[in-house]
Amino acid sequence: MAKYQLNVNGERREVSVDPSTPLLWVLREDLKMTGTKFGCGVSACGACTVHVAGVATRSCVLPVALLGERPVVTIEAMANDPVGRAVQDAWVERDVVQCGYCQSGQIMSAVALLKQTPKPSDVNIDESLGGNLCRCATYVRIREAVHLAAQKLK
Amino acid sequence: MAFLSGARVEARRVADKRAEGLAAWEQVYTVLTHPRCINCHTATNYPQQGDERRRHFANVVRGPDGRGVPALNCAGCHQKANADSTGVPGGPDWHLAPLSMRWQDENDRPLPSAAVCQQVTDPKRNGQMSAQALLKHNAEAELVLWAWEPGRRPDGSERATPPLTHAEFVAATRRWVEAGTPCPSVK
Amino acid sequence: MTNSKTKVEGLSSTSRRGFLRATATAAGGLLVSLYLNKHTTAQEGVKPSQLPPPPKKDFPPDAFVRVTPDNKVVIQVNRLEFGQGVHTALPLILADELDADWSQVVAELAPAADVYKDPLFGIQMVGGSGSIAHSFQQYRELGAKTRAMLVAAAAARWNVAPDKCRTEASVVRGPAGQSLKYGELAAEAARQPVPATVRLKEPSEFKLIGKQVKRLDSRAKCDGSLKFGLDLDLPGMLVAVVARPPVFGAKVKSFDDGEARKVEGVREVFEIPVTRGGTGVAVVADKYWTAKRARDLLRIEWDETSVAREDSTKLFEQYRQLARTAGLSAAARGDAKAIERVAPADLFVAEYEFPYLSHSPMEPLNTTVRFDGDAAEVWAGSQFQTFDHAAVAEVLSLKPERVTFHTEMAGGGFGRRAVPDSHVQREAASIAKRFKGTPVKLVWSREDDVRGGYYRPMHVHRVEIGVGPDGLPNAWRHVVVGQSILADTPFAMMMKDGVDSSTVEGVNDTHYWVPNFAVSVHHPKVNVPVLWWRSVGHTHSAFVMETLIEELAMRAKVDPLAYRRRLIKPEPEAKKLLAALDLMDEKSAAWRNSLPKGHAVGFACHESFGTGVACAAEVSIRNNRPWIHRVTVAVNCGLAVNPLTVESQFQAGVSFGLSQLMAGGRVTLKDGRVEQRNFDRYVPPYMPDAPVTVDVHIVPSAEAPTGCGEPPVPVLSPAVVNALSKLTGKRYRTLPLVEV
Numbered sequence A: 001m002a003k004y005q006l007n008v009n010g011e012r013r014e015v016s017v018d019p020s021t022p023l024l025w026v027l028r029e030d031l032k033m034t035g036t037k038f039g040c041g042v043s044a045c046g047a048c049t050v051h052v053a054g055v056a057t058r059s060c061v062l063p064v065a066l067l068g069e070r071p072v073v074t075i076e077a078m079a080n081d082p083v084g085r086a087v088q089d090a091w092v093e094r095d096v097v098q099c100g101y102c103q104s105g106q107i108m109s110a111v112a113l114l115k116q117t118p119k120p121s122d123v124n125i126d127e128s129l130g131g132n133l134c135r136c137a138t139y140v141r142i143r144e145a146v147h148l149a150a151q152k153l154k
Numbered sequence B: 001m002a003f004l005s006g007a008r009v010e011a012r013r014v015a016d017k018r019a020e021g022l023a024a025w026e027q028v029y030t031v032l033t034h035p036r037c038i039n040c041h042t043a044t045n046y047p048q049q050g051d052e053r054r055r056h057f058a059n060v061v062r063g064p065d066g067r068g069v070p071a072l073n074c075a076g077c078h079q080k081a082n083a084d085s086t087g088v089p090g091g092p093d094w095h096l097a098p099l100s101m102r103w104q105d106e107n108d109r110p111l112p113s114a115a116v117c118q119q120v121t122d123p124k125r126n127g128q129m130s131a132q133a134l135l136k137h138n139a140e141a142e143l144v145l146w147a148w149e150p151g152r153r154p155d156g157s158e159r160a161t162p163p164l165t166h167a168e169f170v171a172a173t174r175r176w177v178e179a180g181t182p183c184p185s186v187k
Numbered sequence C: 001m002t003n004s005k006t007k008v009e010g011l012s013s014t015s016r017r018g019f020l021r022a023t024a025t026a027a028g029g030l031l032v033s034l035y036l037n038k039h040t041t042a043q044e045g046v047k048p049s050q051l052p053p054p055p056k057k058d059f060p061p062d063a064f065v066r067v068t069p070d071n072k073v074v075i076q077v078n079r080l081e082f083g084q085g086v087h088t089a090l091p092l093i094l095a096d097e098l099d100a101d102w103s104q105v106v107a108e109l110a111p112a113a114d115v116y117k118d119p120l121f122g123i124q125m126v127g128g129s130g131s132i133a134h135s136f137q138q139y140r141e142l143g144a145k146t147r148a149m150l151v152a153a154a155a156a157r158w159n160v161a162p163d164k165c166r167t168e169a170s171v172v173r174g175p176a177g178q179s180l181k182y183g184e185l186a187a188e189a190a191r192q193p194v195p196a197t198v199r200l201k202e203p204s205e206f207k208l209i210g211k212q213v214k215r216l217d218s219r220a221k222c223d224g225s226l227k228f229g230l231d232l233d234l235p236g237m238l239v240a241v242v243a244r245p246p247v248f249g250a251k252v253k254s255f256d257d258g259e260a261r262k263v264e265g266v267r268e269v270f271e272i273p274v275t276r277g278g279t280g281v282a283v284v285a286d287k288y289w290t291a292k293r294a295r296d297l298l299r300i301e302w303d304e305t306s307v308a309r310e311d312s313t314k315l316f317e318q319y320r321q322l323a324r325t326a327g328l329s330a331a332a333r334g335d336a337k338a339i340e341r342v343a344p345a346d347l348f349v350a351e352y353e354f355p356y357l358s359h360s361p362m363e364p365l366n367t368t369v370r371f372d373g374d375a376a377e378v379w380a381g382s383q384f385q386t387f388d389h390a391a392v393a394e395v396l397s398l399k400p401e402r403v404t405f406h407t408e409m410a411g412g413g414f415g416r417r418a419v420p421d422s423h424v425q426r427e428a429a430s431i432a433k434r435f436k437g438t439p440v441k442l443v444w445s446r447e448d449d450v451r452g453g454y455y456r457p458m459h460v461h462r463v464e465i466g467v468g469p470d471g472l473p474n475a476w477r478h479v480v481v482g483q484s485i486l487a488d489t490p491f492a493m494m495m496k497d498g499v500d501s502s503t504v505e506g507v508n509d510t511h512y513w514v515p516n517f518a519v520s521v522h523h524p525k526v527n528v529p530v531l532w533w534r535s536v537g538h539t540h541s542a543f544v545m546e547t548l549i550e551e552l553a554m555r556a557k558v559d560p561l562a563y564r565r566r567l568i569k570p571e572p573e574a575k576k577l578l579a580a581l582d583l584m585d586e587k588s589a590a591w592r593n594s595l596p597k598g599h600a601v602g603f604a605c606h607e608s609f610g611t612g613v614a615c616a617a618e619v620s621i622r623n624n625r626p627w628i629h630r631v632t633v634a635v636n637c638g639l640a641v642n643p644l645t646v647e648s649q650f651q652a653g654v655s656f657g658l659s660q661l662m663a664g665g666r667v668t669l670k671d672g673r674v675e676q677r678n679f680d681r682y683v684p685p686y687m688p689d690a691p692v693t694v695d696v697h698i699v700p701s702a703e704a705p706t707g708c709g710e711p712p713v714p715v716l717s718p719a720v721v722n723a724l725s726k727l728t729g730k731r732y733r734t735l736p737l738v739e740v
Helices: A023-030 A075-080 A082-093 A103-116 A122-128 A139-152 B002-032 B113-121 B131-140 B142-146 B166-178 C003-010 C013-021 C037-044 C086-098 C131-158 C182-191 C218-222 C258-262 C288-296 C312-322 C385-395 C423-432 C446-451 C490-494 C538-555 C560-567 C572-592 C643-660 C716-728
Strands: A002-008 A011-017 A049-052 A055-058 C065-067 C073-077 C105-109 C166-168 C171-173 C179-181 C238-243 C251-256 C266-273 C279-285 C299-303 C328-333 C347-354 C366-371 C376-380 C403-407 C439-443 C459-467 C473-482 C516-522 C600-608 C611-622 C625-636 C693-698
Touching: A002 A023, A011 A023, A023 A049, A023 C288, A049 A103, A055 A103, A075 A082, A075 A103, A082 A103, A082 A139, A082 C218, A103 A122, A103 A139, A103 C218, A122 A139, A139 C643, B002 B113, B002 B166, B113 B131, B131 B142, B131 B166, C065 C131, C065 C182, C073 C086, C086 C105, C086 C131, C131 C166, C131 C171, C131 C182, C171 C182, C179 C182, C238 C288, C238 C423, C251 C266, C251 C279, C258 C266, C258 C288, C266 C288, C266 C423, C279 C288, C279 C423, C312 C347, C312 C459, C312 C473, C347 C538, C366 C423, C376 C385, C376 C423, C385 C403, C385 C423, C423 C439, C459 C538, C473 C538, C538 C560, C538 C600, C538 C643, C538 C716, C560 C572, C560 C600, C572 C600, C572 C611, C572 C625, C572 C693, C600 C716, C611 C716, C625 C643, C625 C716, C643 C693, C643 C716
Parallel strands: C073 C105, C238 C439, C376 C403, C473 C516, C625 C693
Antiparallel strands: A002 A011, A049 A055, C065 C073, C166 C171, C171 C179, C238 C279, C251 C299, C266 C279, C328 C516, C347 C459, C366 C376, C366 C439, C459 C473, C600 C611, C611 C625
């Protein structure tokens, strides 16, 4: 067990966990923030995507001991972020979700993309979101929603 | 007479040195083409992973500078050190070697020794490195050193390391550099 | 409905026996109904329309809809929401008849209870794409009855005749301008007698039904606030993981938990029974990561001596041998020997192979149980509440009425959460039994799931076709080899003469009419648990039928659509499919006739679960993979209750079907062990694999609604492969597609 000071969504949080604990489980079980999802545990699906120092990061493979001082931003903060909000609104407008379990990760990835590439092409979207698995396969509507969000943010 | 035999001795010494250098290069080549190194020296827009050198999962791609693309950067999963508890290797600035430093063909087959040697010794393709810089690179660069401490796989087993120890690799590189970085002739 | 009794007695004895068995209790007091009976009756010559209506059941409105004083309308959804949109669709049906203000409607997933059982199937479940088909009428009546009671209450207050009152947007209006909100009337309305009959709306009066209605659960699924079963957090809750045997049914011989117990936070380690008579070791800890770490430190010796260690390569070899022999008859028409008289030049033989498939819903399997000694509470994203509820009660030695079973929102299912043996719930209950008063959440990791069985079975098809001078088949002998999904489950009684119709559906009941037609099936017994995977038998049957038909058309040099039209029997049952085919033809003609070089179009049409689907796919080859540019799909599902849901289901569902086309889409076994463990080797479709665009067209219809959950799945893989064949000249008969 070790103590870690985290900066999550702008708030200082302290946890006492085993150093090997992935950030995903620290968020979900120690901080009770379940918006970030567990899909595979090996970074293959993206359901656990958060932003660490602005970089879209798969929290299921990031042991808390390697986090350092880097700030963490999760899906729970997206409604208060202009890009996050635009993406969520586009998702709702295009009725993207089905089961919805992957969508926290999809949205976090889409936000990271739009923050770096405000006018993504189809190729940009397929490359940047190409590692986010959706078993319901809502991909066609995700692409549309990303374009819609980009338009709204112009 | 003494002059001629001296030249012959010199020629033989040069030839021996060249042969020694080529032998040293072949040793270096076995390391470069080991999965721990060659998996990031691809000719394609994707890295490889594992000892079987299969295409990296989750459609990760090279991106404009070998560090992935927005939302799917290498650094999004590969931290500055190995994450043994989750089975993800890591090192400082984890990224793909540029295409100029590819050691495979577009069908993921390792290039022959001569081709790799040509690339490694071509300053236009090797990041402007001199022979001494190559030696220093092999001895000290962090991502090179990583190959000998590659961490654990998700199932807890340790990743395989290259066929030479790091010390042997540096020694072979030195012998090769001292021989004038000879490359095998193209067959 | 005085005719219903007569109709029951008029049926042939076999189907009546099936019907009566629906009301007898099976294991654990279950009521199992006529699922899939459509196919068995088809064999007997009884058409589905001749089936008697289900017995009248009592669905008291107050169990389904509650109007709150602040005018919210809370509607109970009688089945799991796991992506298909029923959480929105069923409430909108009720809300329309109720004349509720849609913006005030709140949907909840109903707990396990008799009143929430599927009206046709007699168990609380979701599957068979039956939610709307079976509950459409039910939810309409519930809405109309509730409306009538609110009106009666208002009329009583105003002392006017009820038929002088109107309703709209949760308000009752009287003849003299009076108005009352539903919320103000709720208490009095609840005291009104429930009307025996009600008037339902004419379609022209629908405000929600048939309109594009956005999902109710969207926002909460986009902001991280919606809780799935895995997200449950209860005070004092513990988390459990189980080390399961590497071979199905193997047992723990011995285990050393010394290291495991040293992990801080571990509470208990003990042996529990798991599926197929096997045993495993449960680790219970304060958190998931603790439990997982501790499990990784267990040293377990397994006893594999009394179980079969299956091997995929050997199984396929056995299946290929079996496919060359006649199996149990699943369909027979005309002259069984006709195929043997076909001249070699006119005989066309094809063999297909399909591997095991994992469902891999995004949310890993989980169930939470709290055992209180004389009662218990369960939380699960269950597709099969009746079974799962009974199973937990049984393990805990409680009467079902002492067990409260909550239905949680689920992250996908595709059939994986509908398991007749309720093995996940049984594991959870066996563990929770040891921790009286403490909720225990059982979590399956992704590896546990990919290796844990309950797959879409592997299959071999062997088809011999005699082709006539007109290029049409005149004899067709078809053998299917595949494990029975129904055998050794409470559904086994639906098998007819040993035939599991879910193995041959889509073949034995095909709309393609061949005068001499024989389908037989072998159901090998294999030590791998199997289960229905979204669209079940159609996953492989549609692939076989639609690639064969297109190949036959190409051989006959006939347009593939014209060929299908000639071969589909012009009977009422085929009308739905033909209408879908025509619409798809119309909507894709323009782009089909202007394909760029290197692009080809492939077709498929298939009916499943009462819905007819036809699609055209534009494909090229890029980097040795099929690149799907466009899909035009037409669907005939009767009345589309929520066309937006239908569009979503089809746009996405066709890509779900690509799961079995992708190179990584297979589960294989070697020495009894499953070779894949996570999404690194079992690779489902990601965004780059999905078509660039999918346009969906719904055949206008006012007929009774049929399902859209499964019908999209079977069609795209055969259509893509049909296009590939045009580009490469190769035939693709083995899935997954390892190379183009």
